[in-house]
Amino acid sequence: MKITPVFLILALSFCLGFPASASATGDLTKQDPIEVKVLLGDSKNPLRFIPAQLSFETGKLYKLVLHNASSTKHYFSSAGLARAVFTRKAQVLGADGKTIAEIKGMVREIEVYPGGTTEWWFVPLQTAELHDLKCTIKGHTEAGMVGSITIR
Numbered sequence: 144m145k146i147t148p149v150f151l152i153l154a155l156s157f158c159l160g161f162p163a164s165a166s167a168t169g170d171l172t173k174q175d176p177i178e179v180k181v182l183l184g185d186s187k188n189p190l191r192f193i194p195a196q197l198s199f200e201t202g203k204l205y206k207l208v209l210h211n212a213s214s215t216k217h218y219f220s221s222a223g224l225a226r227a228v229f230t231r232k233a234q235v236l237g238a239d240g241k242t243i244a245e246i247k248g249m250v251r252e253i254e255v256y257p258g259g260t261t262e263w264w265f266v267p268l269q270t271a272e273l274h275d276l277k278c279t280i281k282g283h284t285e286a287g288m289v290g291s292i293t294i295r
């Protein structure tokens with residue numbers, strides 16, 4: 144095998160633990176968040192996630208805004224997403240849109256009541272192709288309240 148200078152640089156950086164591609168630095172949870180809005184049902188489609196396909200990128204801070212625009216309560220539940228992200232916080236908004244509660248620690252699923260809004264702030268850590276987004280209320284998954292999540 145012929146050893147070229149490019150091969151040497153790649154091999155050396157691999158041995159020293161430097162990734163060949165760019166790497167993140169600093170506190171990833173202190174970025175400006177990318178806002179992603181998801182409706183947990185609306186008046187026309189009370190048993191749907193709108194949109195039902197979500198995509199995120201690793202290393203970026205997201206503010207996932209979950210608003211229930213239907214007349215029944217719903218869950219946003221994806222065990223795969225919960226495992227693949229670092230949660231900075233969850234925020235519960237009051238009727239005036241101002242934060243009334245902030246929750247720290249791991250989030251597994253969020254239940255949002257009719258008219259309610261909750262924000263889930265997280266940084267994806269792993270790539271994933273997930274098909275486990277669902278509302279866990281009896282009958283809702285079967286009725287089509289499901290979705291998929293891609294983390295690139």
Ligand SMILES: [Cu+2]
Nearest residue numbers: 217278280283
């Ligand atoms: Cu539901």
